[in-house]
Amino acid sequence: MAVVSISMPDELLDRVDEFSEEHGYTGRSEVFREAARNLLGEFEDRKLEERDLMGVVTVLFNYESTTVEERMIRLRHEYDGLVASNVHNHVGDHYCMELFILEGDLETISTFVGKIRATQDTLTVDYSVIPVDEVGPFANAE
Template structure:
């Protein structure tokens, strides 16, 4: 197995070590490997390929110490064909929530979520994806 070096804040490393101990992992490497497998597998659902999808992405960030809001604006404009709707809301005294409604393919939505996740200083990124055609008219039971 290849050994790699990864930089991360001390707080995250402490959380990984605690998670490893609490859940019976052999060590932090096992936790990181499983997290990487899960992340890479998120958008590999064969049932969603070649279908028109709707995605909802929420992003939470601290507006006082970051430029995340500016990055969200750039992503919204860069992907204007994908972003059907966008909502910005203030949460508490220091936070903002950005919500994106997307309409596109699995590859387009995956790419958009990846760019948001790669944005420095986001606190949380959450999303869901559903096929648009699942909302079609119900078949006539007669």
């Protein structure tokens, strides 16, 4: 098995160590292996391929990190055909939340979420996707 070195803020590493201990992992390596498997498998769901999807992405960041907000604006414009709606909201005294509502295919949504996740200084990135034809009272009606 290869040994990998990564850099991260001390507080994030502390959270990983606490999580590992609280959930019975043998150590942080096991947590990172599981996280990597989950991340890589998220968009490999074959039932979502070749379907129109709706997605919701929420991003939380410190408002003093203006580079994050600038990056969100650039991505919003770069993916204008994917982003159906975008909301910026203040959360507490120091945070901003960016909400993206998406309509598109799996590959495009995956790329968009990946670029958001790769944005330095984001605190959290959460998302969900659902096939459009499974939404509403007439889903799967023939």
